[in-house]
Amino acid sequence: MSVKKVLMLLANGVEPMEMAAFTDILGWADLLGDEKIELVMAGLRPEIVSTFDITIRPNRMLADVDLNEFDALALPGGFEPSGFYEEALSEPYLAAIKHFINAQKIVASVCVSSLSLGRAGALQDRKATIYHQVGGRRKQQLVDTGAVFIDQPIVRDKNIVTSSGPGTASEVAFLLIEMLTKKSNADTIRRIMRFPTPDRKWYETAQV
Numbered sequence: 001m002s003v004k005k006v007l008m009l010l011a012n013g014v015e016p017m018e019m020a021a022f023t024d025i026l027g028w029a030d031l032l033g034d035e036k037i038e039l040v041m042a043g044l045r046p047e048i049v050s051t052f053d054i055t056i057r058p059n060r061m062l063a064d065v066d067l068n069e070f071d072a073l074a075l076p077g078g079f080e081p082s083g084f085y086e087e088a089l090s091e092p093y094l095a096a097i098k099h100f101i102n103a104q105k106i107v108a109s110v111c112v113s114s115l116s117l118g119r120a121g122a123l124q125d126r127k128a129t130i131y132h133q134v135g136g137r138r139k140q141q142l143v144d145t146g147a148v149f150i151d152q153p154i155v156r157d158k159n160i161v162t163s164s165g166p167g168t169a170s171e172v173a174f175l176l177i178e179m180l181t182k183k184s185n186a187d188t189i190r191r192i193m194r195f196p197t198p199d200r201k202w203y204e205t206a207q208v
Contacts, residue, residue, distance in 0.1 A: 003036040008074040010043040013082030018110040021169035034185040051079040073100040077111030094120040108176040114162035118145025128162040129155045132207045151206040
């Protein structure tokens with residue numbers, strides 16, 4: 001059985017719920033799905049302090065990872081007050097994103113991590129979304145990178161997935177499984193994990 005490998009890139013200040021959606025859902029897929037999916041967590045430091053002060057120890061240091069081994073990149077978002085952007089917009093972090101984009105591999109991001117995609121030059125004239133609140137600061141930052149902002153919970157443009165907030169993280173993870181394997185496999189994992197399928201209105205509802 002072939003193994004799909006996913007690299008989850010963690011920045012200091014990452015949001016635990018967004019990270020956990022990938023670890024849990026891909027973990028269930030690896031155990032009970034049609035194809036094995038290996039998830040490797042990599043960071044820029046040995047210990048990361050997440051949003052809400054949970055200490056995380058990534059499996060690997062990004063500098064020690066061979067990016068060519070992986071089929072997809074997963075990018076959970078984080079909080080500015082927790083220092084997320086200091087690493088999520090840093091050159092090593094953006095360089096890893098560029099590697100996956102240049103190789104035309106899958107990149108699945110949650111919430112504000114789409115800003116990292118934009119700063120890496122991945123969203124020029126591509127449809128994307130981001131956490132969008134009244135005032136539109138994050139939206140404008142995304143548009144400034146050349147992205148075409150779409151106000152929907154999840155936006156897929158070919159191999160790139162972006163989303164609008166923590167509540168979308170599980171759906172991004174299921175979509176990642178579908179893109180790596182097949183829809184029936186993602187549907188099976190959803191069913192055995194007891195996740196409901198959002199209705200069409202959920203996918204079409206604007207944030208503000």
